[in-house]
Amino acid sequence: MSEFINENPVVLDNNQLPSRKDGGSQEFLLGDVTDEESVQRKKLLFKLDHSAKSPALESVELLDRLLLLDAPPDLTSDEESEETEEDFHDASETEKADPIDAQEIYDLLAHITDPEHPISLGQLSVVNLEDIEVHDSGNKEEMAEVIVRITPTITHCSLATLIGLGIRVRLDRALNPRFRITILLKKGSHQSENQVNKQLNDKERVAAACENDQLLSVVSKMLSTCK
Template identity: 45%
Template structure:
């Protein structure tokens, strides 16, 4: 957790109850992907689901076209961690999915003061590659992607 939070009192929502599955029945189960919405937010000790940053409805999967799109909504319009959140989601998918998938991560329209700039950064493969060479960013991403046991 980061000190000096921009949104010191975020709204926390209940986690969805997930039913146990005995056989793969969804895209996420098929590839043993921990749901993206269970990732921890970089500023808080809550999941992206609990903060409603990512919802199931905001995850689009086109298995035939090898395409995944996640549209996320930061907790405040001036969130300073918006690019890191997008990068965490991107890295989670790239580490979890077969390499044939194209991943598209976006900030929801109107949900951030710099939506266009952030979306441009999240689509830039060179920026993502450069970020993955920065040890401070990699450490932050690893913290976000670490499994939670609650």
């Protein structure tokens, strides 16, 4: 049975998630929750019975095998790379400058559903506004960077890699290719932090994992609740 990092975790309601209209502040989220029975029911959702494998845990084992394989060679020729870069710059010239900020990234990620529970990553505080960095000048001809630090609910969370994969797929689909995306576990939040970080940021291995139908099905279910 998994133990909590926090003995009394607070599961947020959707209307408590930070939004642009409230300035992105999360200070009010730490207030008392009045519906004690509801909170207790939500706490129970965290308690996983590892004696019976769930589809999500089976997918994690498959994901681990794929991510630990040797990365496939980059088959893109220099000529193809040059053409892709030129096409990108030509398309960028016609786009209007519109820098992305942390709130927009949070909005993309907060409603992703946890692989095993019908609760979003925002509600579980796996994704937090203050743990998102965006470096974007708004110039479509310049590379930009998004760094997302996720906080697993337990230090030995077996689903951390799968959650990180879901976040990466969501951002890859939603953002312009000029964005370099880095997914990290928040420092000290997981016992296999370095290993998971390395897996989630190896582009070739992640691409190979996304070609697996079973994993893609789980990730698609996680993203189906995104707004």
